[in-house]
Amino acid sequence: MGAQGNILFSGVGGQGILLASEIMAYALLAAGYDAKKSEVHGMAQRGGLVTDQLRYGDKVYSPLIEPGRADIQVAFEMMEAVRYLPYLHKDSTVIVNTQKILPPAVATGQTSYPADVLDHITSLGIKVVLVDAFDLAREVGEVRTANVVMVGAASTFLPMDASVYEGIISARVPARFLDVNLQAFAVGRKVSQG
Amino acid sequence: MIDFGDDSVWMSGNEAIALGAYEAGVKVASGYPGTPSTEILENLSCYEGVYTEWAPNEKVGFEVAVGASFAGVRALATMKHVGLNVAADPLFTASYTGVRGGLVVIVADDPEMHSSQNEQDSRNYAFAAKVPMLEPSDPAEAKELLKLAFAISEEFDTPVLFRTTTRIAHVKCVVKKGKKLSSSVSPGIEKMPAKFVMLPGNARSRRVVVEERMRRLREMAETAPYNRVEAGDTRRGFITSSVSYLYVKEAFPEAAVLKLGMCWPLPEQKIRDFAASVDQLVIVEELDPFLELHIKAMGILCHGKDLIPNQGELNTTIVRKSVDPASVTELFAPVALPMRSPNMCAGCPHRGIFYNLSRMKLFVSGDIGCYTLGFLPPLSAMDSCVCMGASVGIAHGMAKALGTEAKGKIVSVIGDSTFIHSGLSGLINTVYNGSSSLLIIFDNRITAMTGQQNNPASGCNIKGEAANAIDLEALCRAVGVRHVDVVNPHDINGCRKVLEKALERDEASVVIARAPCVLLPEMKKAKHIPYSTRLASCTGCMACVRLGCPAISWNPLSPQKVKALGYKEKQKGFALISEVQCNGCGQCQALCKFDAIVRREA
Numbered sequence: 001m002g003a004q005g006n007i008l009f010s011g012v013g014g015q016g017i018l019l020a021s022e023i024m025a026y027a028l029l030a031a032g033y034d035a036k037k038s039e040v041h042g043m044a045q046r047g048g049l050v051t052d053q054l055r056y057g058d059k060v061y062s063p064l065i066e067p068g069r070a071d072i073q074v075a076f077e078m079m080e081a082v083r084y085l086p087y088l089h090k091d092s093t094v095i096v097n098t099q100k101i102l103p104p105a106v107a108t109g110q111t112s113y114p115a116d117v118l119d120h121i122t123s124l125g126i127k128v129v130l131v132d133a134f135d136l137a138r139e140v141g142e143v144r145t146a147n148v149v150m151v152g153a154a155s156t157f158l159p160m161d162a163s164v165y166e167g168i169i170s171a172r173v174p175a176r177f178l179d180v181n182l183q184a185f186a187v188g189r190k191v192s193q194g
Numbered sequence: 195m196i197d198f199g200d201d202s203v204w205m206s207g208n209e210a211i212a213l214g215a216y217e218a219g220v221k222v223a224s225g226y227p228g229t230p231s232t233e234i235l236e237n238l239s240c241y242e243g244v245y246t247e248w249a250p251n252e253k254v255g256f257e258v259a260v261g262a263s264f265a266g267v268r269a270l271a272t273m274k275h276v277g278l279n280v281a282a283d284p285l286f287t288a289s290y291t292g293v294r295g296g297l298v299v300i301v302a303d304d305p306e307m308h309s310s311q312n313e314q315d316s317r318n319y320a321f322a323a324k325v326p327m328l329e330p331s332d333p334a335e336a337k338e339l340l341k342l343a344f345a346i347s348e349e350f351d352t353p354v355l356f357r358t359t360t361r362i363a364h365v366k367c368v369v370k371k372g373k374k375l376s377s378s379v380s381p382g383i384e385k386m387p388a389k390f391v392m393l394p395g396n397a398r399s400r401r402v403v404v405e406e407r408m409r410r411l412r413e414m415a416e417t418a419p420y421n422r423v424e425a426g427d428t429r430r431g432f433i434t435s436s437v438s439y440l441y442v443k444e445a446f447p448e449a450a451v452l453k454l455g456m457c458w459p460l461p462e463q464k465i466r467d468f469a470a471s472v473d474q475l476v477i478v479e480e481l482d483p484f485l486e487l488h489i490k491a492m493g494i495l496c497h498g499k500d501l502i503p504n505q506g507e508l509n510t511t512i513v514r515k516s517v518d519p520a521s522v523t524e525l526f527a528p529v530a531l532p533m534r535s536p537n538m539c540a541g542c543p544h545r546g547i548f549y550n551l552s553r554m555k556l557f558v559s560g561d562i563g564c565y566t567l568g569f570l571p572p573l574s575a576m577d578s579c580v581c582m583g584a585s586v587g588i589a590h591g592m593a594k595a596l597g598t599e600a601k602g603k604i605v606s607v608i609g610d611s612t613f614i615h616s617g618l619s620g621l622i623n624t625v626y627n628g629s630s631s632l633l634i635i636f637d638n639r640i641t642a643m644t645g646q647q648n649n650p651a652s653g654c655n656i657k658g659e660a661a662n663a664i665d666l667e668a669l670c671r672a673v674g675v676r677h678v679d680v681v682n683p684h685d686i687n688g689c690r691k692v693l694e695k696a697l698e699r700d701e702a703s704v705v706i707a708r709a710p711c712v713l714l715p716e717m718k719k720a721k722h723i724p725y726s727t728r729l730a731s732c733t734g735c736m737a738c739v740r741l742g743c744p745a746i747s748w749n750p751l752s753p754q755k756v757k758a759l760g761y762k763e764k765q766k767g768f769a770l771i772s773e774v775q776c777n778g779c780g781q782c783q784a785l786c787k788f789d790a791i792v793r794r795e796a
Binding site for chain 1: 308361364366367437440443444509510524525527528532533534535536537539567570572736740742744746747748767
């Protein structure tokens, strides 16, 4: 013990970010850490930005991650990986789902989706793991497991064994969706293990 | 919620408060949904032996709790900060009557206005209404303090205010389950007119009791364990409460801290002793200088809002930099990106009405709910929004101010739940005092914005059991509205005709736009037949794009691509419907003049 860390989840309402951050929180608690998590509810759920902030360590006071102190960012959408750059530091790891979700101003033709978001984030010298979570989820047979693919990809950057996550997924997910979720976790894990 | 088997559970502040209410032996709980308070009653309704309900508004919710307390049981009312304004009338006099069973009002403030129209600081109500207020810092403390709040309420014969904020309500941490307590008060009808009947003679006597109670509470605050000094470096000491305490602990872990679990009344001697023990005293609190003003009134020198911002949320960085400006962190520069504002859902019935309003050159007096999103582009069809129920009165006021000039130009829009909350009295006024403004009620059968709570028009109670459903047409007619039309908001062209006719009238009229919210469980389960785009027919006119539906996207094309696809030279792109996102409402098809939008065969 003695380790501590901050995990920032970012994306768009409806992507299953809440379940992903819950699985990671349970895994950290099962490993004996103290943890706090801040969630976004209300207006932001209507297709707006969603950020969950998960902090762990021997003792956690504040529920909010300070700018410059997120160790891991799990970004469920490309543009939403870049929006929170000021939260990262030079040793951060960013796991990016290479999916584009058009914000209203782009979908209605008022502005365009920035073309170079990935180039920008990979040019900063921080560790970036690209995950085609939507496609990987489709391959295991259920597009709605993209969030668990992301958990799998992020899991290799925390000290817990895969079995800890698998146990939590088994307890959380209805039996008929269990196999597909475990597969989604495994393929996600494989991406970041290279 | 996760149970670790040793009575530890991982839960949010609102779940912890529900557990605390259950463990405190609460028998009756009432409230009105409002972010960030909503999940308290939702969770409490799952416990055995507690009666819970959604009230039509916070005033009624609080009065129900007062009644339950008068009947000798522990009672809870829940609301968001602006809801306490609505419930303030009974609060100020319940302060005089005091209680029988423990009575606690939870008020959830929203610094930063994540989901609110203002960021008022509810601590001022404790001072103004002369009642104690407790303030936890996190979910675990919230549960413990809430149980104490009921004991304080009964011991000191007072309603107790219990303040949380978004960063307590929607934060999760590990909480220990505890013992279930019970009240020492016996339920039953007790006639106590000198205490319960607040006419001047009795109220003057109770006014004296209030002062004596506050004196005893101040005395108790001096030794209360939740007002605690945490020893540390005395060169700079902090007095703080609520979530601000956590930011102080992280920003200045070595410093001496006086942590107040009760922010009103204040323990004056304890504060004096602490102030005397430190070289420099800093008060750290979100929003108003509440502690600071009262501590300065004691004649104690301190820093407060001269350093700490009085707007928005605090966090560790803000606290550290405000107190110690020399501390710097090198950060990656932010990148300018398109905003990602929230939007009405694909297939939302509100969109159809707002589309019409956006094209009718009207002043739209809006209200609080999902439909406030009608303000955002591309529809941009809302011109004012103040508070729950205000749309109706504001439209009437404008109509009276402008006379004939306003005829046919002003409309108010309100949701079913908000109409019942406080729009009805505005409608009564419109009819009674005679203006011709048009009211549109968005009846989507649910309180949607706060996450699908049933209301008196839904036909179900908080537990989803069958309940009376208000007949909104009959209600509007009963208050004297002679013209009540019901329309299907998805029928854009049909609605336009009804709205235009209603605006021509010289008297008040109501249009009820009735279609269920697409997030209702039965709507989610229903098989929607999606629409799709016939790309060959799309002329790129953008008529459907201007609905702002998240299922429709605009795809710009280069001149070469335009040619390759066989489009006319001046076409700039095409619209595409995502069949995965489409909920089959058909609003876009009604707007397409080129038969480019078709419904997939069932």
